[in-house]
Amino acid sequence: MNNREIKDALFGQVARMTKAVASPKRLELIELLSQAPKSVERLAREADISPKLASAHLKELRGARLVESQRQGKRIIYRVSSPEVPQFWVLLRTLAEDRLFELKDALRQLSLSRGEWCEEDRMSLLRKAREGEIVMLDVRPADEYEQAHLPFARSMPLAELHGRIAELPLDKTILVYCRGPYCLMSKDAVLLLEEQGYQAVLLSEGVAEWAVAASAESGCDPVLTGGEAPGRK
Amino acid sequence: MNNREIKDALFGQVARMTKAVASPKRLELIELLSQAPKSVERLAREADISPKLASAHLKELRGARLVESQRQGKRIIYRVSSPEVPQFWVLLRTLAEDRLFELKDALRQLSLSRGEWCEEDRMSLLRKAREGEIVMLDVRPADEYEQAHLPFARSMPLAELHGRIAELPLDKTILVYCRGPYCLMSKDAVLLLEEQGYQAVLLSEGVAEWAVAASAESGCDPVLTGGEAPGRK
DNA sequence: CTAATATACCAAGGATTATTGGAATATATA
DNA sequence: TATATATTCCAATAATCCTTGGTATATTAG
Numbered sequence: 001m002n003n004r005e006i007k008d009a010l011f012g013q014v015a016r017m018t019k020a021v022a023s024p025k026r027l028e029l030i031e032l033l034s035q036a037p038k039s040v041e042r043l044a045r046e047a048d049i050s051p052k053l054a055s056a057h058l059k060e061l062r063g064a065r066l067v068e069s070q071r072q073g074k075r076i077i078y079r080v081s082s083p084e085v086p087q088f089w090v091l092l093r094t095l096a097e098d099r100l101f102e103l104k105d106a107l108r109q110l111s112l113s114r115g116e117w118c119e120e121d122r123m124s125l126l127r128k129a130r131e132g133e134i135v136m137l138d139v140r141p142a143d144e145y146e147q148a149h150l151p152f153a154r155s156m157p158l159a160e161l162h163g164r165i166a167e168l169p170l171d172k173t174i175l176v177y178c179r180g181p182y183c184l185m186s187k188d189a190v191l192l193l194e195e196q197g198y199q200a201v202l203l204s205e206g207v208a209e210w211a212v213a214a215s216a217e218s219g220c221d222p223v224l225t226g227g228e229a230p231g232r233k
Numbered sequence: 234m235n236n237r238e239i240k241d242a243l244f245g246q247v248a249r250m251t252k253a254v255a256s257p258k259r260l261e262l263i264e265l266l267s268q269a270p271k272s273v274e275r276l277a278r279e280a281d282i283s284p285k286l287a288s289a290h291l292k293e294l295r296g297a298r299l300v301e302s303q304r305q306g307k308r309i310i311y312r313v314s315s316p317e318v319p320q321f322w323v324l325l326r327t328l329a330e331d332r333l334f335e336l337k338d339a340l341r342q343l344s345l346s347r348g349e350w351c352e353e354d355r356m357s358l359l360r361k362a363r364e365g366e367i368v369m370l371d372v373r374p375a376d377e378y379e380q381a382h383l384p385f386a387r388s389m390p391l392a393e394l395h396g397r398i399a400e401l402p403l404d405k406t407i408l409v410y411c412r413g414p415y416c417l418m419s420k421d422a423v424l425l426l427e428e429q430g431y432q433a434v435l436l437s438e439g440v441a442e443w444a445v446a447a448s449a450e451s452g453c454d455p456v457l458t459g460g461e462a463p464g465r466k
Numbered sequence: 467c468t469a470a471t472a473t474a475c476c477a478a479g480g481a482t483t484a485t486t487g488g489a490a491t492a493t494a495t496a
Numbered sequence: 497t498a499t500a501t502a503t504t505c506c507a508a509t510a511a512t513c514c515t516t517g518g519t520a521t522a523t524t525a526g
Contacts, residue, residue: 003421006417010336010339010414011257013329014257014325015255015256015260017332021255022254024247024248025244027251040472041472056514065332071522073472074472075523076472088324096250098315100249182243252483272502273503283486285486289485304493307494308493309502469525469526470523471522471523475521478515479514481512481514484510485508487509489507493502
């Protein structure tokens with residue numbers, strides 16, 4: 001094996017992984033799996049594709065060792081193969097947002113109500129949430145909340161929000177978040193809350209984004225509750 | 234535009250970037266450009282492809298805003314569009330090496346002489362190089378050395394090594410590096426040096442790898458000389 | 467054991483991407 | 497101005513990937 005063949009093999013291996021993430025739907029599946037392990041059928045539903053197609057995409061991701069699967073009764077549960085994977089997704093997203101102004105524009109256009117709080121630093125949000133000055137609201141499905149959530153956050157899945165909205169205080173700012181900036185559940189929740197007279201603000205960051213930012217700011221370290229020992233709030 | 238269409242647009246934009254890096258040759262071009270700006274013809278030569286094909290690949294990379302080009306007389310010079318790009322390449326590579334054991338195996342198999350020094354910490358190498366205890370040898374082409382090099386490193390391009398080998402001390406360890414772990418110039422240099430009785434050791438890291446590692450270790454910060462004011466050693 | 471469910475496997479058509487030949491453009495040189 | 501050089505553009509074929517229909521497999525429920 002000469003130098004050229006060795007190089008081709010090495011770059012080829014890395015490309016195996018980059019090819020796996022070179023598809024919008026596969027990126028979306030990674031985002032979904034970054035929240036919690038899920039079955040094929042659920043992934044398909046949440047990504048708006050057929051189970052068959054989801055299965056094919058997941059096979060690609062598995063081939064690149066970005067996700068792994070495990071049978072659980074009748075269904076097959078996929079999960080990210082390491083915490084590096086969500087981190088990687090955040091990084092990809094961030095880099096794309098830095099470099100593609102089309103993306104920046106699309107995001108800016110989207111942020112009708114978004115903004116102010118995103119930029120307020122995590123430490124101060126943390127303090128306000130701890131002291132009950134604001135309410136952190138996680139509108140993702142319950143299992144995703146249980147897997148990991150922002151500190152002091154309260155779970156109220158979007159689907160239940162309409163029925164449970166009265167549990168929330170009318171006199172406090174409600175900071176709503178979901179899976180990340182490309183997930184629009186928090187947007188819908190904010191619209192609903194505002195309609196009902198609540199002071200709702202959208203936080204575009206999700207758990208993975210928060211974790212990456214926090215590990216960079218070394219110190220703040222807002223360890224995300226959750227994981228093995230689920231405790232519903 | 235409903236939620237689904239918005240999501241598709243957002244993930245689609247990120248995929249635009251990931252698609253650009255989903256090719257071994259384009260990854261190789263990014264590595265080459267991470268060293269220094271280069272013309273199409275030179276990139277084609279160094280990546281072992283036709284200029285035409287190089288041009289096509291570079292167009293893709295430009296479309297994703299990962300590189301930019303600028304005419305300089307008869308030729309067109311490409312460069313990475315930001316220091317984030319080499320950093321991104323190192324990260325991709327690292328993640329792939331973490332997750333794909335095939336890659337790990339290929340690298341391990343390759344490291345006949347590689348190893349010991351890679352794992353010695355940067356601070357201590359830095360000290361030894363500063364005090365002349367060892368020689369850091371950069372075997373990349375001169376312009377890449379001028380663009381940026383490891384601290385206290387000396388330039389001796391692989392092509393000139395045979396003729397200039399006598400300039401090197403026989404009684405000191407010579408630490409040889411090049412573009413990074415997938416570049417085999419340092420391997421060839423080490424073989425040549427050992428053949429001639431020198432104490433040569435391969436350092437698999439290149440400038441970009443060193444920079445990423447150093448910024449993580451916050452403190453060591455071995456600012457890489459080079460850039461606007463080139464000063465040949 | 468049979469039926470129902472969830473997922474994977476296989477195959478095929480359509481869509482996209484890779485690669486190369488030939489022509490066009492822009493610059494430098496004679 | 498004519499010629500050579502470096503690169504891009506265009507077109508066409510080959511290769512690859514996407515997507516879906518049909519089928520197979522494993523599991524649970526009856």
